[in-house]
Amino acid sequence: MHSERPRVRLHDRTFELAVPHGEIIGKIEALAARINADYGDGSRGIPLFVGVLNGAFMFFAELLQRISFPCEVSFVRLSSYHGTTSTGSVTEVFGLRENIEARHVIVVEDIVETGESIRALTxxxxxxxxxxxxxxxxLFKPASYRNYFPIxxxxxxxxxxxxxxxxxxxDGLGRNLCDIYRLAKEV
Ligand SMILES: O=P(O)(O)OC[C@H]1O[C@H](OP(=O)(O)OP(=O)(O)O)[C@H](O)[C@@H]1O
Ligand SMILES: Nc1nc2[nH]cnc2c(=O)[nH]1
Structure with missing residues (x-):
């Protein structure tokens, strides 16, 4: 029997609805409330939110609209490549112009899976x-997480x-979808 879930086709693959927009926004509201409770008393000065491009742009915008204390924003980009040595892939961080010494910094990611990206960034x-x-x-995939830095x-x-x-x-497509979809099993 076929699933009733809405589907989208991107390149050669089919994805089915996993988290509808309203549920995503509810989760972001709950997270913003936690961050406001932790940082809102002003004891941490003016915190800096650092968004990780490209994927975090939509989450970043929705989250920051719900932050109720004075804060600053900035963005970085990560670049992964395979090094010439046997150490495997190397990730570099580009774009941060602010001096973050002695500041309270919150990195904003779209997804943490293995934790390799967040390890390089942190x-x-x-x-x-x-x-x-x-x-x-x-989004956090705890079963795949292999880093020590607590999320x-x-x-x-x-x-x-x-x-x-x-x-x-x-592969470049799907960023503009307002819901979250999961790769469907091929039948
Ligand atoms: O925990 P990990 O296994 O390292 O995976 C998470 C990373 O993968 C995605 O980045 P991607 O390289 O796809 O770039 P993008 O943000 O431009 O989509 C995502 O934005 C994270 O940075
Ligand atoms: N688009 C996308 N990027 C990822 N980076 C790490 N995990 C994922 C994932 O499930 N989807």
């Missing part, structure tokens, strides 16, 4: 001596399986 930012460094992510602010935990929509892409 290692790089921690070396700049922020006062505190936390990670907020729209304090996940909006949603999900099981494994490839996800698109709400900023996340499949």
């Amino acid at each position: 290692d790089s930012l921690a070396a700049m001596n922020p006062a505190t460094l936390e990670v907020a992510t729209l 304090r602010y996940p909006a949603m935990e999900i099981s494994d399986g490839f996800i698109v929509g709400f900023g996340l892409d499949y």
